[in-house]
Amino acid sequence: MNPTRTLLPMLGHTRGGRSAATCHFKCGDACVKPDCNTSNNSYFKDVADKALSRRSMLGLGAVGASALVVGPQFFGAPDASAVALVPTKNGNNAGGHLSFDAIEPVSRSVDDLTVPEGYDWNAIIRWGDPLFKNTAKFDATKQSARKQAEQFGYNCDYLDIIVDKYSGRTGVLVANHEYTNEDMMFDADWFEANKDEARRIAMNAHGFSVVEVKRKKKDKKWTYVQGGERNRRITAQTEFTVDGPAAGSDLLKTVADPTGTKVLGTLNNCSGGTTPWGTILSGEENIDQYFSGKGTAEEARYGIATGATERGWEDTDPRFGLSNEGYENEVNRFGWVIEIDPQDPKSTPVKHTNLGRFKHEGANVRIAKNGKAVAYSGDDSRFEYLYKFISKNTYSKHDRKKNMKLLSEGDLYVAKFAGNSPESEIDGSGKVPSDGAFDGTGTWLPLLKGGASMVEGMSVEEVLVYTRLAADKVGATKMDRPEDVEPSPISGKLYVALTNNSDRGKAGKEGATETNPRIANRDGHIVELTEAGNDATSTKFTWNILLVAGDPKVNGSTYFSGYPTDKVSPISCPDNLAFDSKGNLWISTDGAPSTIGYSDALHKVTLTGKNRGRVEQFLAVPTGAETCGPLVHDKDNSVFVAVQHPGEGGTFAAPTSLFPDFLKNPEAASAGQFYGPRPTVVQVFKEDSNSGKGNGNGKGNGKGNGKGNNK
Numbered sequence: 165m166n167p168t169r170t171l172l173p174m175l176g177h178t179r180g181g182r183s184a185a186t187c188h189f190k191c192g193d194a195c196v197k198p199d200c201n202t203s204n205n206s207y208f209k210d211v212a213d214k215a216l217s218r219r220s221m222l223g224l225g226a227v228g229a230s231a232l233v234v235g236p237q238f239f240g241a242p243d244a245s246a247v248a249l250v251p252t253k254n255g256n257n258a259g260g261h262l263s264f265d266a267i268e269p270v271s272r273s274v275d276d277l278t279v280p281e282g283y284d285w286n287a288i289i290r291w292g293d294p295l296f297k298n299t300a301k302f303d304a305t306k307q308s309a310r311k312q313a314e315q316f317g318y319n320c321d322y323l324d325i326i327v328d329k330y331s332g333r334t335g336v337l338v339a340n341h342e343y344t345n346e347d348m349m350f351d352a353d354w355f356e357a358n359k360d361e362a363r364r365i366a367m368n369a370h371g372f373s374v375v376e377v378k379r380k381k382k383d384k385k386w387t388y389v390q391g392g393e394r395n396r397r398i399t400a401q402t403e404f405t406v407d408g409p410a411a412g413s414d415l416l417k418t419v420a421d422p423t424g425t426k427v428l429g430t431l432n433n434c435s436g437g438t439t440p441w442g443t444i445l446s447g448e449e450n451i452d453q454y455f456s457g458k459g460t461a462e463e464a465r466y467g468i469a470t471g472a473t474e475r476g477w478e479d480t481d482p483r484f485g486l487s488n489e490g491y492e493n494e495v496n497r498f499g500w501v502i503e504i505d506p507q508d509p510k511s512t513p514v515k516h517t518n519l520g521r522f523k524h525e526g527a528n529v530r531i532a533k534n535g536k537a538v539a540y541s542g543d544d545s546r547f548e549y550l551y552k553f554i555s556k557n558t559y560s561k562h563d564r565k566k567n568m569k570l571l572s573e574g575d576l577y578v579a580k581f582a583g584n585s586p587e588s589e590i591d592g593s594g595k596v597p598s599d600g601a602f603d604g605t606g607t608w609l610p611l612l613k614g615g616a617s618m619v620e621g622m623s624v625e626e627v628l629v630y631t632r633l634a635a636d637k638v639g640a641t642k643m644d645r646p647e648d649v650e651p652s653p654i655s656g657k658l659y660v661a662l663t664n665n666s667d668r669g670k671a672g673k674e675g676a677t678e679t680n681p682r683i684a685n686r687d688g689h690i691v692e693l694t695e696a697g698n699d700a701t702s703t704k705f706t707w708n709i710l711l712v713a714g715d716p717k718v719n720g721s722t723y724f725s726g727y728p729t730d731k732v733s734p735i736s737c738p739d740n741l742a743f744d745s746k747g748n749l750w751i752s753t754d755g756a757p758s759t760i761g762y763s764d765a766l767h768k769v770t771l772t773g774k775n776r777g778r779v780e781q782f783l784a785v786p787t788g789a790e791t792c793g794p795l796v797h798d799k800d801n802s803v804f805v806a807v808q809h810p811g812e813g814g815t816f817a818a819p820t821s822l823f824p825d826f827l828k829n830p831e832a833a834s835a836g837q838f839y840g841p842r843p844t845v846v847q848v849f850k851e852d853s854n855s856g857k858g859n860g861n862g863k864g865n866g867k868g869n870g871k872g873n874n875k
Contacts, residue, residue, distance in 0.1 A: 199545075199546050199547055199667060199673070200464070200465055200466060200467045200545060200548075200632070201465075201545070201546075201547040201548060201632070201636065201642060203636035203637075261798060262744060262796065262798035262801060262803070262850075264280040264281075264282070264283065264780075264782060265280055265281060266280070266733055266780035266781050266782070267279070267280055267781050267782070267783070267784065268781070269733065269734055269760070269762035269763075269765070269781060269784070270762055270763045270765070270784035271761075271762065271763065272756075272757040272761060272762055272763050272787060273787055274763060274784070274786070274787060275786045275787045275810075275811070275820075275821045275822060275823060276786055276823075277783065277784070277785060277786060277807070277823070277824075277846060277848075278763075278783060278784040279782070279783045279848050280782065280783075282850060282851055282852070283848055283849065283850055283851060284848070284849060284851050285846050285847065285848045285849070286385050286386075286846065286847045286849070287824040287825075287844045287845070287846055288337065288377065288386055288387065288388055288804075288844075288845045288846065288847055289316050289337065289339075289373075289375060289388045289844070289845050290302075290316060290824065290825075290842040290843070290844045290845075291315075291316055291317065291318050291319075291320075291369070291842040291843045291844070292304065292307075292312075292315045292316060292842060293315060293316045293388070293390075294314065294315055294390055295314055295315060295316060295373065295375055295390065295391075295392075295395045295396075295397060296314050296390070296391055296395060297390065297391035299311070299314040299315060299390070300314075302315060304349065304350075304816070304840075305351070307349075307350075307365055308361065308365065309361060309364035309365045309367070309368050312365045312368040312369050313368040313397055313399055313401075314397060315397075316339075316373045316375070317339075317341030317368075317369045317370060317371055317372070317373050317397070317399075318341050318343070318344045318345070318349065318366075318369040318370075318843055319341055319342045319343050319344065319345070319369075319808045319809055319843045320339040320340065320341055320342075320373075320792065320793065320806040320807075320808060320843050320844070320845055321339070321340050321341070321342040321433065321434055321435060321436075321740075321792040321793055321806055321808060322338075322339065322340045322433065322434070322435050322436035322437075322444075322446055322526060322740075322792070322793050322806075323337070323338070323339050323792070323793030323794075323795050323804060323805070323806045323845060324337075324338050324436075324438045324444065324793075324795060325337050325338075325377060325386065325795065325797075325804065326338065326438065326442065326506060333378060333379050333380070333381060334376065334377070334378050335376070335377055335378075336374055336375065336376055336377065336392075336394050336506045336507070337373075337374075337375050337376075337377045337386070337388060337845065338372065338373070338374050338438075338444050338504075338506050339372070339373050339793065339806060339845055340371070340372050340433035340434075340436060340446045341369060341370050341371055341372065341373065341433065342370075342432055342433055342434055342449070342808070343370070343432055343450070344366040344369045344370065345809060345812060346362060346366060346475075347814075347815045347816065348811065348812070348814060348815060348816055348819070348840060348841070349362075349365070349366070349369070349816065350362050350365075350816055351816050351817065352815070352816065352817065359476065359479075359480070360479075360480045363475070363476065363477055363479075363480040363481075364480065366475070366477075367399060367400035367401060367429070367477070367481075368397075368399040368400065368401065369399075370399060370400045370429070370430070370431055370432070370433075371397065371398040371399040371400060371402065371429065371430055371433070372396075372397070372398035372430070372433065372444075372446070372504060372513075373396070373397055373398075374394060374395060374396040374397075374398075374504070374506045374509065375388045375389065375392060375394075375395050375396075376388065376389040376392025376393070376394050376395060377389065384800045384801065384802055384849050385847060385849060386847055393509075394506065394507060394508075394509055395509065396506075396509040398430065398504065398513060399429060400428070400429035400430065400431060401428055401429050402428070402429055402430070402513065403426055403427070403428060403512065404426070404427045404428075404429070404430065404502065404512065404513050404514065404515050405425060405426060405427075405512050405513075405514055405515070406424065406425045406426065406427060406497070406514075406515045406517060407514055407515070407516060407517065407518075407572045408516050408517035408518035408519075408571075408572050408573070408628070409517060409518055409573075409612070409615070409624050409625065409628060410517035410518075410521075410624075410625050410628040410629055411424065411425050411517060412424045412425050413625040413629065414493075414625075415493055415496050415625055415626075415629045416493055416496055416497055416629070417493060418483065418490055418491050418492075418493055418494055418497070419489070419490025419491065420483065420490070420491075421497075424493075427497040427498075427515060428483075430446075430448055430498070430502050430513070430515075431448055431451050431454055431498055432448055432449045432450045432451055432453075432454070433446040433447065433448060433449070433502070434446070434447050434449040434450075434524070434525050434526060434544065434647075435447060435525050435526030435647065435648050435739075435740050435792075435793070436526045436527065437526055437527050437528035437529060437539075439503070439529045439537075439567070440529060440530075440531055440537070440559060440567070441559070441564050441567035441568060441570075442505075442506075442507065442564070443503050443504060443505050443506070443568060444503065444504050444505075444506055445501055445502065445503050445526065445527040445528075445529070445539075446501070446502050446504075446526060446527075447501055447502075447523075447524025447525050447526045447527055447541060448498050448499050448500055448501075448502065448523075448524060449523045449524060449525060449544055450523060450544075451466075451495065451498040451499050451523070452466055452467035452468045452469070452495075453473060453474070453475065454473065454475060454477055454484055454498075455468055455473065455478070455484050455485075455486055455494070455495045456469075456470065456471060456472060456473050456478045456484065456485045456486060456487065457469055457470050457486050457487075457495070458470065458486050458487050458492065462630055462633070463486070463495070465630070465632050465633055466495070466499065466522075466523075466632065467545070468486075468495060496521070496629050497515075499521040499522060499523065499524070500515040500516060500517060500519070500521055500524070501515075501516045501519040501524055501527045501539070501541065501571070502514065502515050502516070503516060503568070503571065505568070516571045516572065517628045517629075518553065518571060518572060518573060518574055518576065518612070518628065519539060519541060519551070519553045519571060519576065520541075520551055520553075520576055520611070520627075520628055520631035520634075521628060521629050521630070521631050522543040522548070522549075522551075522631050522632050523543050523544050523545050523548070524541050524542075524543070524544075525541065525542045525543075525544040525646070525647040525648055525649075526541065526542075526647075526648055526649075527539050527540065527541045528540050528541075528648075528649055528650055528651060529571075530651045530656075530700055531559045531700075532554075532699065532700035532701045533699060533700075534558065534701060535558030535559050535560075536554055536555045536556075536557075536558055536559070536574075536700075536701055537554075537555040537558075537559055537567075537570040537571065537574075538552065538553065538554050538555070538700040538701060539552070539553040539555075539571060540552050540553075540649040540651070540658060541553075541649060542643075542645075542646030542647050542648065542649050542660065542661075543632070543646060544645055544646065544647050544663070545645060546644065546645055546665045546667050546668075547642040547643070547644075547665070547667070547668075547673070547674060548632070548642070548643060548645070548646060549578050549579065549632075549635045549640040549641070549642070549643060549646065550578070550579040550640075550641075550643060550646045550649065550660060551576065551577065551578050551579070551631075551635075552576075552577045552578075552579070552608055553571070553574055553575070553576050553577070554574050554575045554577070554700075554701050555570040555571065555573065555574040556573040556574045556575075557569070557570055557573065557574075573615075575610060575612055575613045575614070576610070576611045576612040576627070576628075576631075577608035577609060577610055577611060577703065578608070578609050578611055578634075578635040578638065578640040579606055579607075579608060579609070579640060579641060580606060580607050580608075580609050580638075580639060580640055580641050581604060581605075581606045581641040581677075581678075581679040581707060582604045582605050582606060583602070583603070583604040583677060583678025583679060584599070584603060584604040584605070584678070585597035585598070585599060585602075585604075585678055590676050590677060590678050590681050591676065592668075592669055592675060592676035592681070592682060592683035593682070593683075593721055594681055594682040594712050594720075594721025594722070594723065595721070596723055597678070600726070601708050601709070601725075602678050602679070602681050602708060602709035602712075602723070603678075603706070603707060603708035603709070604678055604679070604706070604707060604708075605704070605705070605706050605707070606641075606693070606704070606705045606706070606707055607703060607704060607705075608702075608703040608704075608705070609638045609639070609640060610638075610703075611627050611631070611634050611635065611638065612624060612627055612628070618638075619634045619637050619638060620637070621637075622634055622637070641677070641679060642674055642680070643660075643662055643679070643680060644662040644663070644664060644665035644668060644680045644685050644688060644689070645662060645663040645664055645665055645688070646660055646661070646662055647661045647662070647663050647738070647739050647740070648660075648661045648739060648740045648741045649661075649741075650741040650742065650743065650749075651700075652743055652747055652749075652771070653743055653747075654743070654746075654747030655747060655771070656694075656695075656698055656700075657692055657693065657694050658692070658693040658694075658695070659690060659691070659692055659693075659710070659741055659749055660690065660691040660692075660693060661688070661690060661738040661739055661740070661741055661751065662680070662685075662688050662689050662690065662691060662738070663688045663737050663738060663739055663754060663755065664685055664686050664687060664688040664736075664737055664755065664759070665680070665685045665688075666684050666685065666686050668680060668682070668683050668684065668685050669683025669684055670684075679691065679707070679709075681709070681712070682712060682721055686736075686758075686759045687712075687713040687714040687719065687722075687735075687736040687737065687759050687760070688713045688736065688737050688738050689709055689710075689711060689712045689713055689738070690709065690710040690711050690713070690738055690749075690751070690769075691707055691708070691709055691710065692707065692708050692709070692710045692771075693705050693706070693707045694706050694707070709723065710725055710749075710769070710771070710777065711723060711724045711725060711735075711769070711777060711779070712724075713735050713736050713737070713738060714734065714735075714736060714759070714760065715734035715736070715760040716729035716730060716732065716734065717734070718760075719760075724777035724778070724779060725776045725777030726776070726777060727775065727776060727777030727778050731778065732777070732778060732779040732780075733765075733767055733779045733780055733781035734760050734762065735751065735753060735756070735760075735765070735767050735779050735781075736753060736755065736756040736759040736760045736762075737753045737754050737755030737756055737759060737764075738751045738752075738753060739751075739752055739753055739754035739755075739790075739791075739792070740752040740754075740791075740792055740793060740794055741794075742794040742795060742796055743796065744768075744796040744798045745796075745798050745799065746798075747771060747772070748768050748769065748770055748771060749768070749769040749771055750766060750767065750768055750769070750782075750794050750796055750803075751766070751767045751769060751779075751794075752764070752765070752766045752767075752790075752791035752792060752793075752794045752805065753765055753766075753767070753790075753791055754790045754791070754792075755790075757788075762784070763784040763785055763786070763787070763789070764784070764785050764789060764790050764791045765781050765782075765783060765784045765785070765791060766781070766782045766783045766791050766794055766803070766805060767779050767780060767781050767782060768780045768782055782803065782848075783803070783805070783848060785805070785807050785810070786807065786810045786811070786821050786823040786841070787810070787811060787820060787821050788809060788810055788811045788812040788813055788814070788820060788821055788841075789807050789808060789809055789810040789811070789812070789821070789823070789841075790807075790808040790809055791805050791806075791807070791808075792805065792806040792807075792808045793805060793806035793845075800849070801849060801850035802847055802848065802849045802850075803847075803848045803849075804845065804846065804847050804848070805845075805846055805848070806843070806844075806845050806846075807823065807824070807843060807844045807845075807846055808843050809843060810823040810824075810841035810842075810843065810844075811823065811840060811841035814840065814841075816840065819839070819840030819841060820841075821840065821841035822839065822840070822841065823841045823842070823844070824841075824842065824844045824846070825839075825842065826839050
């Protein structure tokens with residue numbers, strides 16, 4: 165018997181190698197649940213009317229390169245003790261040249277990390293690795309909540325390495341921990357006998373890990389430092405402060421926090437961003453699966469169901485049961501962008517209400533020409549929206565403390581797109597219209613401006629706590645799961661990963677639009693957006709689709725900005741984005757096994773010149789895994805990824821992956837001991853870069869079977 169469930173709702177609904185367990189633990193089986201967005205965006209639908217009328221009764225109503233600050237001022241914090249490598253997540257690592265021959269796609273059944281010829285890989289840190297001097301060595305058969313709170317968490321997603329200035333050989337690695345898979349973490353019999361402790365372990369496996377890293381003088385390979393002074397764990401039990409216009413709102417108050425300004429923990433952190441002042445942002449995404457709801461219209465708009473949750477946390481901690489007296493608002497305290505300071509382990513992390521509450525994939529900040537901080541975020545659900553925040557105050561390269569307040573006050577917008585082709589040419593097939601491109605114009609519609617609500621019938625607090633309802637009312641454009649939103653440090657253009665939407669075009673659902681041109685869009689696409697005048701604070705933009713994903717050999721609806729489809733690597737379900745120093749886009753995928761039948765992967769995409777739209781696969785992750793948090797240090801000939809949920813679909817007793825520790829030596833696992841997979845942060849490096857030998861296979865064979873050449 166598996167510890168947390170008797171059935172998986174997505175069994176029989178996935179295709180290819182996608183595990184139903186991934187759908188279950190990652191997003192609470194969202195694909196078999198009704199879509200939360202029932203609006204038609206021309207007027208407020210019933211769900212919004214009911215929500216607002218209830219609140220009224222309660223008395224709660226009423227840039228291009230020239231537009232960016234680049235170099236150390238953009239990517240680091242000159243006044244702090246450390247700055248980001250210039251850059252880390254977003255490229256501009258001047259002088260680098262990460263050359264490689266694209267690998268062939270790898271079978272979803274291959275349990276290996278496959279990388280190009282001439283490259284190797286090294287596991288930097290894994291789930292359970294001890295962070296502090298006296299932390300017990302990881303033993304999954306003897307785990308406890310106390311131990312997990314001092315160990316690297318589960319399912320790492322967002323990733324950055326912030327390198328200390330001057331040294332270049334020390335720094336901090338920051339990773340968030342999106343969710344847990346109890347089937348793989350716990351022996352089933354032990355779980356049944358120790359449910360409360362197991363749930364507390366899972367709570368402490370969520371959140372963030374901040375850990376110091378180091379490398380030798382002539383070595384590019386990073387290792388983590390147990391007992392580092394900046395090492396820190398943030399969990400579902402860590403105290404956060406709430407700031408922004410909704411702080412102290414009656415909508416955020418609970419019996420445990422009558423002030424509405426302090427929250428315990430963060431949940432389901434997906435992607436993120438590193439700010440120009442050196443802090444880390446992350447988005448609280450699929451929060452609905454943790455709470456047992458009361459059945460209100462507001463909860464329905466956020467996908468929160470009544471009855472017992474699969475995780476059962478409401479049986480261990482009353483705040484996860486929204487029908488429990490005094491905890492009715494607890495769910496409103498999640499779904500925000502959070503900010504942590506990786507340089508100060510004693511600092512209190514913040515939840516920013518001014519960026520709105522929804523299923524944030526993450527948040528990325530750039531500095532406009534006028535000095536204002538502009539943050540972008542996608543709402544990762546089918547038919548949801550793209551958002552932008554513009555700070556009231558301006559960035560100061562010499563005042564880090566002031567900069568850490570920039571996201572506390574400002575204006576909030578949501579995107580509305582318009583195509584420029586006849587509707588008859590957007591037939592849902594993905595066929596390019598007669599003008600040769602999917603493109604058009606758009607407007608950022610204000611939700612909050614100058615401290616006032618711009619949404620009729622909604623107060624400032626309501627706009628921020630029920631941002632989805634506010635966006636419905638102003639008529640935002642429904643998108644195909646907008647995930648990572650990254651500004652290019654070279655061109656200033658924005659790139660939006662739209663992962664997929666198999667419901668587009670179904671009966672009663674919105675059909676194809678020029679911005680989302682394919683019905684039953686299982687493979688996703690990438691939108692390129694240019695704000696008017698290369699000004700990040702502009703409310704006008706133009707847009708085009710960079711690529712419509714899929715495997716061109718079997719899917720005739722793919723598009724790669726005109727680049728020949730027979731010369732690209734197949735790609736599906738774009739998720740996280742990054743840039744290298746030349747301005748090339750790097751795309752990690754989430755869901756390719758269920759769509760094109762290959763392992764999830766990391767791809768490089770050329771954005772300019774005659775090769776615009778060329779997709780080249782760099783690596784493939786092990787069976788059952790997802791590629792997260794891509795980070796390109798091309799000056800060091802290194803790429804970093806977070807390998808999330810390897811072997812998902814297996815169990816503690818019967819693992820389906822041996823990644824990363826036992827790939828080469830599975831017999832090393834002793835009888836009765838845990839030898840299954842562990843989510844891991846990995847560095848891929850060029851073998852001629854004085855990095856020594858890694859602990860993985862390092863070489864794909866170029867034939868697509870992924871066996872590689874074990875060394």
